[in-house]
Amino acid sequence: QQPVQSPQAVILREGEDAVINCSSSKALYSVHWYRQKHGEAPVFLMILLKGGEQMRHEKISASFNEKKQQSSLYLTASQLSYSGTYFCGTETGNTPLVFGKGTRLSVIA
Amino acid sequence: KAGVTQTPRYLIKTRGQQVTLSCSPISGHRSVSWYQQTPGQGLQFLFEYFSETQRNKGNFPGRFSGRQFSNSRSEMNVSTLELGDSALYLCASSQGTTFPRELFFGEGSRLTVL
Numbered sequence: 484q485q486p487v488q489s490p491q492a493v494i495l496r497e498g499e500d501a502v503i504n505c506s507s508s509k510a511l512y513s514v515h516w517y518r519q520k521h522g523e524a525p526v527f528l529m530i531l532l533k534g535g536e537q538m539r540h541e542k543i544s545a546s547f548n549e550k551k552q553q554s555s556l557y558l559t560a561s562q563l564s565y566s567g568t569y570f571c572g573t574e575t576g577n578t579p580l581v582f583g584k585g586t587r588l589s590v591i592a
Numbered sequence: 593k594a595g596v597t598q599t600p601r602y603l604i605k606t607r608g609q610q611v612t613l614s615c616s617p618i619s620g621h622r623s624v625s626w627y628q629q630t631p632g633q634g635l636q637f638l639f640e641y642f643s644e645t646q647r648n649k650g651n652f653p654g655r656f657s658g659r660q661f662s663n664s665r666s667e668m669n670v671s672t673l674e675l676g677d678s679a680l681y682l683c684a685s686s687q688g689t690t691f692p693r694e695l696f697f698g699e700g701s702r703l704t705v706l
Binding site for chain 2: 485512517522523524525526527530532570572574577578579580581582584
């Protein structure tokens with residue numbers, strides 16, 4: 484079942500912070516975050532494992548709340564290069580990675 | 593190390609035709625997954641292959657099929673194309689099938705059906 488991402492889109496000015504949420508109705512083993520820039524391939528950012536620690540990628544961090552089956556991606560002091568569509572992908576076991584519909588992030592000067 | 597290569601990058605077909613898309617994974621990667629990306633729907637899982645065997649299949653009609661060769665290269669085929677098949681088809685490779693696994697995506701094949 485496809486995880487639900489929110490918000491669908493967000494516009495930030497450089498230096499502002501944002502949070503993107505990803506939730507599932509199923510018990511999750513892991514949550515993956517990818518970023519896709521316009522016309523490019525999705526690129527892996529990080530994996531959060533059940534029972535694992537919060538992860539970071541540059542100024543982007545994420546957490547995984549096992550009780551709520553929810554993950555949040557935190558973008559701090561956003562830069563123009565952060566613009567793109569962010570996808571969360573979830574694994575519930577030995578199953579394919581299932582992605583949400585994405586959150587479009589636009590950072591403006 | 594070369595990334596995932598997909599060909600062709602762009603193609604235009606008409607309804608009723610068929611199309612074959614190709615994917616060469618990263619050297620050493622034995623697992624290949626295919627996703628369909630359309631505006632507003634995100635990435636929809638099509639199928640996954642490992643060692644020439646289909647391990648998982650998404651909720652797509654039988655017109656969508658795929659295969660993997662002994663060198664791990666993969667192809668997917670869509671027969672009797674419909675307008676709704678217009679999409680970006682992404683291929684992703686990974687080293688194995690045990691989870692969690694990082695997927696490496698190609699830039700995709702953009703299919704337009706007229």
